[in-house]
Amino acid sequence: MTNTTHRKTRSxxxxxxxxxxxxxxVSTITASRALRGVNTVAPDLVQRVKDAAQELxxxxxxxxxxxxxxxxxxxxxxxxxxxxxxxxxxxxxxHSVLRPQGxxxxxxxxxxxxxxxxxxxxxxxxxxxxGMVVAGSDRTEAARRMIDASGVPCVHIMEMxxxxxxxxxxxxxxxxxxxxxxxxLARGRRRNxxxxxxxxxxxxxxxxxxxxxxxEAGLYDPALEFLSPAPSSVGLGCDLFAQILERRxxxxxxxxxxxxxxxxxxxxxxxxxxxxxxxxxxxGFNDLPGSAHSFPRLTTIRxxxxxxxxxxxxxxxxxxxxEQVREPVIDLGFELVVRESS
Amino acid sequence: MTNTTHRKTRSxxxxxxxxxxxxxxVSTITASRALRGVNTVAPDLVQRVKDAAQELxxxxxxxxxxxxxxxxxxxxxxxxxxxxxxxxxxxxxxHSVLRPQGxxxxxxxxxxxxxxxxxxxxxxxxxxxxGMVVAGSDRTEAARRMIDASGVPCVHIMEMxxxxxxxxxxxxxxxxxxxxxxxxLARGRRRNxxxxxxxxxxxxxxxxxxxxxxxEAGLYDPALEFLSPAPSSVGLGCDLFAQILERRxxxxxxxxxxxxxxxxxxxxxxxxxxxxxxxxxxxGFNDLPGSAHSFPRLTTIRxxxxxxxxxxxxxxxxxxxxEQVREPVIDLGFELVVRESS
DNA sequence: CTGAAAGCGCTTACAG
DNA sequence: CTGAAAGCGCTTACAG
Numbered sequence: 261m262t263n264t265t266h267r268k269t270r271s272x273x274x275x276x277x278x279x280x281x282x283x284x285x286v287s288t289i290t291a292s293r294a295l296r297g298v299n300t301v302a303p304d305l306v307q308r309v310k311d312a313a314q315e316l317x318x319x320x321x322x323x324x325x326x327x328x329x330x331x332x333x334x335x336x337x338x339x340x341x342x343x344x345x346x347x348x349x350x351x352x353x354x355h356s357v358l359r360p361q362g363x364x365x366x367x368x369x370x371x372x373x374x375x376x377x378x379x380x381x382x383x384x385x386x387x388x389x390x391g392m393v394v395a396g397s398d399r400t401e402a403a404r405r406m407i408d409a410s411g412v413p414c415v416h417i418m419e420m421x422x423x424x425x426x427x428x429x430x431x432x433x434x435x436x437x438x439x440x441x442x443x444x445l446a447r448g449r450r451r452n453x454x455x456x457x458x459x460x461x462x463x464x465x466x467x468x469x470x471x472x473x474x475x476e477a478g479l480y481d482p483a484l485e486f487l488s489p490a491p492s493s494v495g496l497g498c499d500l501f502a503q504i505l506e507r508r509x510x511x512x513x514x515x516x517x518x519x520x521x522x523x524x525x526x527x528x529x530x531x532x533x534x535x536x537x538x539x540x541x542x543x544g545f546n547d548l549p550g551s552a553h554s555f556p557r558l559t560t561i562r563x564x565x566x567x568x569x570x571x572x573x574x575x576x577x578x579x580x581x582x583e584q585v586r587e588p589v590i591d592l593g594f595e596l597v598v599r600e601s602s
Numbered sequence: 603m604t605n606t607t608h609r610k611t612r613s614x615x616x617x618x619x620x621x622x623x624x625x626x627x628v629s630t631i632t633a634s635r636a637l638r639g640v641n642t643v644a645p646d647l648v649q650r651v652k653d654a655a656q657e658l659x660x661x662x663x664x665x666x667x668x669x670x671x672x673x674x675x676x677x678x679x680x681x682x683x684x685x686x687x688x689x690x691x692x693x694x695x696x697h698s699v700l701r702p703q704g705x706x707x708x709x710x711x712x713x714x715x716x717x718x719x720x721x722x723x724x725x726x727x728x729x730x731x732x733g734m735v736v737a738g739s740d741r742t743e744a745a746r747r748m749i750d751a752s753g754v755p756c757v758h759i760m761e762m763x764x765x766x767x768x769x770x771x772x773x774x775x776x777x778x779x780x781x782x783x784x785x786x787l788a789r790g791r792r793r794n795x796x797x798x799x800x801x802x803x804x805x806x807x808x809x810x811x812x813x814x815x816x817x818e819a820g821l822y823d824p825a826l827e828f829l830s831p832a833p834s835s836v837g838l839g840c841d842l843f844a845q846i847l848e849r850r851x852x853x854x855x856x857x858x859x860x861x862x863x864x865x866x867x868x869x870x871x872x873x874x875x876x877x878x879x880x881x882x883x884x885x886g887f888n889d890l891p892g893s894a895h896s897f898p899r900l901t902t903i904r905x906x907x908x909x910x911x912x913x914x915x916x917x918x919x920x921x922x923x924x925e926q927v928r929e930p931v932i933d934l935g936f937e938l939v940v941r942e943s944s
Numbered sequence: 945c946t947g948a949a950a951g952c953g954c955t956t957a958c959a960g
Numbered sequence: 961c962t963g964a965a966a967g968c969g970c971t972t973a974c975a976g
Contacts, residue, residue, distance in 0.1 A: 273753050274730070276969060287947050292971065300945055314744070317751030322728035324969035326665035327952045342693065342709075348684045351711070364725045367709040369697070376701075383676075383706045386664035387729075409659065494892035523892070530897050550836035550865070555872050555897075618953060629963050634955065642961055666953035669968045673955095 275316040283312035295320070326387055334389040335576065338368040338380055340396070340460060343491060344518070345548055346565050347395065350417065353569025354393060361577060363390065372460055378403040385410045391576040397421040397428075398461040413579035415572045419462060420591055427579065429572040429590045433462045436561050436594045437469025440515040440543045443559070445477055447602055449513030449541050453484040455500050455525070456517030457492040463517045466545065470515050484508065492517070497524020505532065512540055513602075519544040519551045519560055526554050526601065541602035556600035564592040617658040625654040637662070668729055677918065678726040679735045680710040680719060682802060685833065686860070687890055688907050689737065692759065695911025696735060703919060705732065714802055720745040727752045733918040739763040739770075740803040755921035757914045761804060762933055769921065771914040771932045775804045778903050778936045779811025782857040782885045785901070787819055789944055791855030791883050795826040797842050797867070798859030799834040805859040808887065812857050826850065834859070839866020847874065854882055855944075861886040861893045861902055868896050868943065883944035898942035906934040 281291035286305055294301045294309035301309075312318075326332055335358055339347040355365050368384065370377035381403045384392070392407065392414040407414055416428040444452050454470050456463050467485070474480035486500050497520060504511055516522040522544035529536050536542055536556055544551060544560035551558040571590055578585050623633035628647055636643045636651035643651075654660075668674055677700055681689040697707050710726060712719035723745045726734070734749065734756040749756055758770040786794050796812050798805045809827070816822035828842050839862060846853055858864040864886035871878050878884055878898055886893055886902035893900040913932055920927050 274969095275751065278969080288969090289948085289971075290946060293946090296971095302945065305945090317747045319724055319727045319748055319752065321669070321730075321969050322725075323665040323668035324952090325728070325971075327663070327669055327954085328969080328971040330952075342684055342690045343687065345685065351684065352713075355711070355713075364722075365711075367711070369693070369707075369709065371694075371697075380706070386662060387668075494895050498895050520892075524895055527895050527897050550862075553836050553840050553866055553869050555869050616953095620953080630953090631955075631964085632962060635962090638955090644961065647962090663953055666968090667955075669970080670953075670955040672968070 274321070275318045276321070277318070280309060280312045280316055280318045283316065284308040323387075332387065332389050333363055334366050335363045335391045335393065336366045336368060336380075336384040336389045337393045338370060338377060338384075338395065340370050340372045340377075341491075342367075342369050346546055346563065349565040350395075350569040350572075353566040354573045355569075357570055357573040358577070372458065374398070374400050374403075378406075381406050385412065388412050391415075391580050393417060393572055393576060396461055397423075397426075413576055415576045415579070417568050417572045419465070420589065425588075427575055427585065427588045429568050429575060429592065431564060431568075431592050431594050432469075433465035434469035434472075436545070436563070437466035437471075437515070438473045439469075439594070439596055440466075440545070440561060441470045441473035441477075443543060443596055443598070443602065444513040444515065444541060445473070445479070447513070447537075447541055450479055451481065451484065451508070451511050452479065452513035452515065453486060453504055453508070453511050454515050454517070455486045455497075455504070455521055457488045457490055457496050457500075457521060458518070459487060459489050466515075466517055484511065492520050494520050494524040494527070497521035498528040499524075501525035501528045502532075505534070513542075514540060515543045515545075517545055519546045519548040519558065522558055522560070522601070523550065523554055526556070526558065530555065537600070537602050543602050547597055552599065554601075559599045559602040560597055562595045562597050564594065567592050616663065617660045618663070619660070622651060622654045622658055622660050625658065626650040665729075672730075674729065674731050675704055676706045676708050676729075676731040677733045677735065678708045678710060678722075678731045680712060680722055680726075681737050682712050682714045682719070683833075684709075684711050688888055688905065691907045692737075692911040692914075695908040696915045699912055699915040700919070714800065716740070716742050716745075720748075723748050727754065730754050733757070733922050735759060735914055735918060738803055739765075739768075755918055757918045757921070759910050759914045761807070762931065767930075769917055769927065769930045771910050771917060771934065773906065773910075773934050773936050774811075775807035776811035776814075778887070778905075779808035779813075779857070780815045781811075781936070781938055782808075782887070782903060783812045783815035783819075785885060785938055785940070785944065786855040786857065786883060787815070787821070789855070789879075789883055792821055793823065793826065793850070793853050794821065794855035794857065795828060795846060795850070795853050796857050796859070797828045797839075797846070797863055799830045799832055799838050799842075799863060800860070801829060801831050808859055826853065834862050836862050836866040836869070839863035840870040841866075843867035843870045844874075847876070855885075856882060857885045857887075859887055861888045861890040861900065864900055864902070864943070865892065865896055868898070868900065872897065879942070879944045885944050889939055894941070896943075901941045901944040902939055904937045904939050906936065909934050 277288050281288040291309045294306040368380035378400045392412050395418050418430045420430050421428040454467050544558045547560045547562035551560050619633050620630050623630040633651045636648040710722035720742045734754050737760050760772045762772050763770040796809050886900045889902045889904035893902050
């Protein structure tokens with residue numbers, strides 16, 4: 261269709277149901293039913309329609325289908341990061357329960373930015389998906405309102421959200437930080453540092469729990485918090501550990517907000533001849549792949565992210581089907597995995 | 603709308619443009635233009651329409667808009683994995699050029715499965731995005747046909763695809779494998795192993811290049827290939843390295859298909875007292891974050907994934923705008939980064 | 945088991 | 961600067 265040919269048609273050029281139907285020698289509605297697998301079509305017609313569709317490379321126009329049926333087979337999942345393996349695990353696990361039910365998983369990455377998340381919410385709600393999964397509860401008021409107003413079933417993950425009517429699957433981030441502190445304390449460590457990056461709400465909640473436990477033990481030292489807003493990474497772990505050694509060589513225990521930071525610190529310790537755990541004990545967070553193989557193997561807090569994804573997906577499924585959700589708030593807990601670094 | 607009330611209407615209950623227009627006392631088309639910010643509407647009318655929309659809580663029905671305008675502000679990116687950081691980097695980089703242009707990035711993860719990728723292609727083409735980015739060229743015939751038939755601009759990434767009319771941004775995987783071999787050879791290594799996991803097409807291309815270079819040097823030993831179809835991981839790197847030590851303790855050089863495998867091997871070497879590079883030299887692939895910090899620091903082949911994403915996004919942008927693409931095939935090369943492990 | 949008609953809620957192309 | 965008509969490509973509701 262060149263520019264010089266002025267036509268009235270607004271066709272996109274893609275094959276349509278009508279063309280498929282024509283090729284198969286049936287009406288469009290029969291073709292529609294055949295393709296959707298509605299039972300009331302003769303087997304031989306179904307085959308002819310499918311063949312025709314295959315031959316033309318036909319793909320249903322979802323906008324038209326959605327407009328006509330006001331239905332969607334999509335579930336949107338909004339995460340703050342994909343560099344953090346944690347969310348990739350959650351995503352895979354959501355995928356594994358929803359895909360077999362015929363849902364398509366749409367992934368939105370907000371890059372830890374509230375505004376970007378709001379845009380994603382607006383975008384996805386413009387053609388409302390069957391359901392939604394969102395990470396955490398730290399979002400703009402506008403995003404919150406749009407989700408509420410849309411009526412789209414939504415499950416919050418990773419944190420225990422307060423508030424009435426909120427469906428959530430997660431674990432107590434604060435409690436996890438507390439557990440890390442108690443473990444280091446039990447190991448006899450008295451000068452414990454908290455090292456964290458990214459500084460998203462969940463990281464800070466872990467820090468809160470850690471701090472509180474140290475305060476209760478009368479061993480909290482505010483100068484022992486090493487925080488960086490940069491993304492969490494192995495390299496940053498190296499740097500932060502070097503900083504600690506320089507500024508506070510007396511530290512004898514460290515809790516890292518994420519395992520990759522701990523991996524970096526372990527490597528830096530190796531290079532500098534600092535012995536772990538005898539000189540400094542280290543505890544990570546998440547139990548990322550690799551943490552079981554570090555040198556020394558990393559003690560860490562394992563988060564139930566696959567389970568979070570699975571349960572969230574199941575809860576969402578129930579909501580989509582209009583079933584009663586017996587347990588709208590699920591706390592999956594966490595597990596301290598003691599290995600060699602502490 | 604209860605079940606007992608049989609109506610002909612198929613309305614969704616959401617406020618429509620028509621209602622907004624009625625409230626504002628204008629025609630629907632004027633309301634449409636006012637809301638879209640098309641210039642040819644009187645300022646006072648625009649205000650009245652916007653007020654009406656606000657009052658009714660109107661949200662554009664994206665399906666209807668897409669159907670009527672056959673336009674979309676979405677770009678779909680299909681990757682085989684999100685656990686492999688490489689694709690996350692590409693995604694972020696695509697995001698950073700396309701987001702500012704007003705596009706929404708939709709992510710599809712095929713989990714290295716051709717069938718799953720075909721489903722994703724079908725899904726995303728069902729409401730055709732403005733453009734598409736797909737990884738590699740190993741896909742089902744049906745997927746290939748659907749993409750062609752859709753007319754949606756598409757850029758292939760990560761490999762140098764052959765075939766006429768294919769737009770691609772990548773680098774020569776084969777050449778990278780070859781470079782790894784030549785480096786080990788130059789270091790005087792004579793019994794070089796190839797260790798790889800996942801075994802996707804790109805990994806195998808690297809292996810091909812590696813093998814070819816060894817053959818040319820007359821130093822190829824087929825028993826020195828250690829392949830596992832399992833996903834690439836640090837843990838698997840540990841296992842594979844242990845296997846090599848047991849079966850072929852004479853190996854003096856190893857090329858890993860992905861850095862995480864090398865990280866595992868490095869850790870296992872540390873535990874077993876195998877010295878790297880003096881006993882065994884190691885070369886990784888990708889230069890993942892962390893490779894610069896391993897112990898010893900990993901020699902590896904850095905892949906230009908951020909650049910791949912950037913250039914692919916720019917090329918796609920040109921295609922979407924109907925501009926001439928001067929260079930439809932871009933080979934970005936790769937870089938051997940020599941550090942301590944070889 | 946199959947089909948003709950109407951409609952989903954927008955925007956395009958054309959007129960004025 | 962504004963609008964009436966037609967159309968985007970499907971599916972629903974109704975009839976046979």
